[in-house]
Amino acid sequence: MNVLRAPGTLVDFHCHLDLYPDHAAAVANAEREAVFTLAVTTTPKAWPRNRELSLPTSHIRASLGLHPQLVAERAIEIALWEEYLPQARFVGEVGLDGGARFYRSIALQRNVFERVLRCCEKAGGRILSVHSVRAVTGVLDLIEANLSASQGKVVLHWFTGSRAEARRAVDLGCYFSINIEMLKSERGRDLVAALPQDRLLTETDGPFTCTRGRPAQPVDVKAAIEGLGLARKIPATEVMSIVRANLQTLLDFADTADTE
Ligand code: MN
Numbered sequence: 001m002n003v004l005r006a007p008g009t010l011v012d013f014h015c016h017l018d019l020y021p022d023h024a025a026a027v028a029n030a031e032r033e034a035v036f037t038l039a040v041t042t043t044p045k046a047w048p049r050n051r052e053l054s055l056p057t058s059h060i061r062a063s064l065g066l067h068p069q070l071v072a073e074r075a076i077e078i079a080l081w082e083e084y085l086p087q088a089r090f091v092g093e094v095g096l097d098g099g100a101r102f103y104r105s106i107a108l109q110r111n112v113f114e115r116v117l118r119c120c121e122k123a124g125g126r127i128l129s130v131h132s133v134r135a136v137t138g139v140l141d142l143i144e145a146n147l148s149a150s151q152g153k154v155v156l157h158w159f160t161g162s163r164a165e166a167r168r169a170v171d172l173g174c175y176f177s178i179n180i181e182m183l184k185s186e187r188g189r190d191l192v193a194a195l196p197q198d199r200l201l202t203e204t205d206g207p208f209t210c211t212r213g214r215p216a217q218p219v220d221v222k223a224a225i226e227g228l229g230l231a232r233k234i235p236a237t238e239v240m241s242i243v244r245a246n247l248q249t250l251l252d253f254a255d256t257a258d259t260e
Contacts, residue, residue, distance in 0.1 A: 092129030125257030
């Protein structure tokens with residue numbers, strides 16, 4: 001039996017199921033394949049539908065987000081995000097984007113992300129999927145100042161920072177969700193190989209990555225598992241056990257924390 005197909009063994013910790021042409025079908029596919037899938041959202045307006053579709057499933061969890069690339073137009077939606085937070089154990093996609101197209105809104109992005117972190121600190125027991133493109137220092141500064149590891153766990157999604165920044169993130173208690181794009185360069189593979197085993201997760205960031213020329217589905221996360229195994233020189237089956245164990249640690253944290 002191919003263990004990569006065994007039920008309940010794959011983890012896609014960052015996937016935009018609501019951005020596929022058929023949202024309900026994308027949820028149903030991930031559920032049928034038994035892939036634990038964190039269904040991240042980009043605006044709190046997407047929360048009710050994502051929650052509704054994920055609640056009857058065993059493997060899909062909806063995540064309450066306000067994407068930094070949308071903050072320039074949608075910063076006002078932070079009020080709605082805050083209103084929904086009591087319903088959400090998972091938060092994301094949130095964070096900062098310092099890339100050329102979004103840098104103009106960086107001050108506003110900081111305000112929004114700081115508010116997200118402070119709300120999570122107060123609420124407790126939240127797990128966050130965080131975007132940090134060209135803004136790793138800013139993201140880590142805000143996390144350090146506003147969210148303690150006892151109140152919230154941060155998963156840095158598609159991390160592209162330096163080795164030194166990764167070490168700082170590790171010291172702050174962060175996890176990393178690894179996708180295939182991160183494993184395409186030697187620099188990326190070296191960085192991923194150096195991360196502590198107990199901070200590793202996997203993701204597709206579908207539909208923004210591709211498998212065989214089409215948008216990746218959660219089940220395609222097995223390519224990231226295989227790539228991670230090659231980069232760390234361990235069998236893919238061992239990567240799967242590591243990632244499942246790390247997911248369980250996060251779920252236990254969310255289950256046992258004192259929350260509001
Ligand atoms: Mn994303």
